[in-house]
Amino acid sequence: MRMRFLLPLILLLGLPPLAQAAPPFAPVSSAPPALLLARNDRRDADPGLAAAAAEARRRTGGQVLSAERYQANGETRYRIKVLTPDGRVRILNLEAR
Secondary structure, three states, X not given: OHHHHHHHHHHHHHOOOHHHOOOOOOOOOOXXXXXXXXXXXXXXXXXXXXXXXXXXXXXXXXXXEEEEEEEEOOEEEEEEEEEOOOOXXXXXXXXXX
């Protein structure tokens, strides 16, 4: 009879309480990805990338998901991926200024 209660007791004591369990993920920062890129890598920081991300956010009213610089026909351009308020993902290709 003692064995019937001993095993559940051992299992309960061995498991961490649910209230103290860590969340599956924790947000690192609420800053837009373009600003995180500029903050985290000062050597390759591109102030134009942050400005392009801000412009995309202003145009769409959405949240910037990613931002990158690329070359097309010898010109520098920015590709900004934005989540719009209506839940759609838009990709904007902006010229560098």
